[in-house]
Every structure is written in structure tokens, then in C-alpha cells.
Amino acid sequence: MTIDSTLIDTPTGPLAVLAGPDGAVRAAGFTPEPESLLPLVHPGLRGPLRHRADLGAVTVAVRSYLAGDLTAIDAVPVEQHTGGxxxxxxxxxxxxxxxxxxxxxxxxxxxxxxxxxxxxxxxxxxxxxxxxxxxxxxxxxxxxxxxxxxxxxxxxxxxxxxxxxxxxx
Structure with missing residues (x-):
């Protein structure tokens, strides 16, 4: 299963985002290297990265958040797992x-x-x-x-x- 990745410019530097095939965010962090986020993803949710210029609704939500709509990121689905x-x-x-x-x-x-x-x-x-x-x-x-x-x-x-x-x- 391929994981889509993108970089979004922010005032504090690039925000890397990894999303699964359904668009749910699996990892995100303020780094210019999306591949550095892969170890943070649960092993059962990992896959090869495919860079995309835009992740659709995820990118729109981040840009809206940065523009002042502070609740825009609330509706973005997130998928991360632990043992607990x-x-x-x-x-x-x-x-x-x-x-x-x-x-x-x-x-x-x-x-x-x-x-x-x-x-x-x-x-x-x-x-x-x-x-x-x-x-x-x-x-x-x-x-x-x-x-x-x-x-x-x-x-x-x-x-x-x-x-x-x-x-x-």
C-alpha cells in the first residue's frame, strides 16, 4: 500500500504530511524530509512513499488553518495505532x-x-x-x-x- 506524501510551506518551515489511500493522515511533522516521518508510522500502516504536490482536502485544511481558520484541521481524519x-x-x-x-x-x-x-x-x-x-x-x-x-x-x-x-x- 502506497503512502502519499507532500510538503506544505508554513511560516515555521515545511510541514511534511503522510496520508494513506483513504486520505487519513498517518504522520505529519515540521521537516523538509517526508521520509523521516515513516519510522513514526505504525509498521502495519507503512508503505512506499509517493510524493504528490497536493493531498486534496488535507492540503486545503492546512492552508485554511494557516490563513486563520483554526478549526479547519479538525475534520481531517487521522490514522495512527499503538498497543494501548x-x-x-x-x-x-x-x-x-x-x-x-x-x-x-x-x-x-x-x-x-x-x-x-x-x-x-x-x-x-x-x-x-x-x-x-x-x-x-x-x-x-x-x-x-x-x-x-x-x-x-x-x-x-x-x-x-x-x-x-x-x-x-
């Missing part, structure tokens, strides 16, 4: 965190139904393969600081500022 029920549930919960309304890792654990599982919530962010579409950038440390982000704190800072959470910090 909590991880899949946590990723779905992340998709419900609204732009401009970030949560803390503690708050995220609570929203996922396991308030004491703060480390598991942080692990869900760290193992998320579909950056932007599963918005782990919307999770902050308890003190409000950025915490970590696979694609760099400058990217996380820009995304949060774009969504109205940060102003120039």
Missing part, C-alpha cells in the same frame, strides 16, 4: 482541545479520564505521529511554560501564537 487503548483515547482527546485554549499535562490527563496518569499523558504527546492534526502543541507544563515538542520550541511557540495563546514570547 489509553494512547488512542488520549490522541482523540487532544483533537478536542480547542485552539487558543491549551491545557496542562495534568489537565490533559484528567480530560483523558486518568487524572493521575500525567506521565502517560506526556507519553501520548511524545508518541504522537500526526503533529498539528493531533495538536499536542496545545499541552503545556503546569507552570504555563512550553515544555517539549518534537519539532522544536520555536515551532510550538509559533503555533500557540498563531492560535492566539502567546503574544511574541
Amino acid at each position: 487503548v489509553f494512547m488512542a483515547h488520549a490522541w482523540q482527546v487532544l483533537r478536542d482541545v480547542k485552539p487558543g485554549e491549551p491545557v496542562t499535562y495534568t489537565g490533559f490527563a484528567g480530560l483523558a479520564g486518568r487524572p493521575a496518569a500525567i506521565r502517560a499523558a506526556a507519553a501520548a504527546c511524545a508518541r504522537n505521529a500526526a503533529a498539528l492534526f493531533v495538536p499536542c502543541h496545545r499541552v503545556l507544563r503546569t507552570d504555563g511554560s512550553l515544555g517539549g515538542y518534537r519539532w522544536g520550541l520555536e515551532v510550538k511557540r509559533w503555533l500557540l501564537a498563531h492560535e492566539g495563546r502567546l503574544t511574541g514570547s
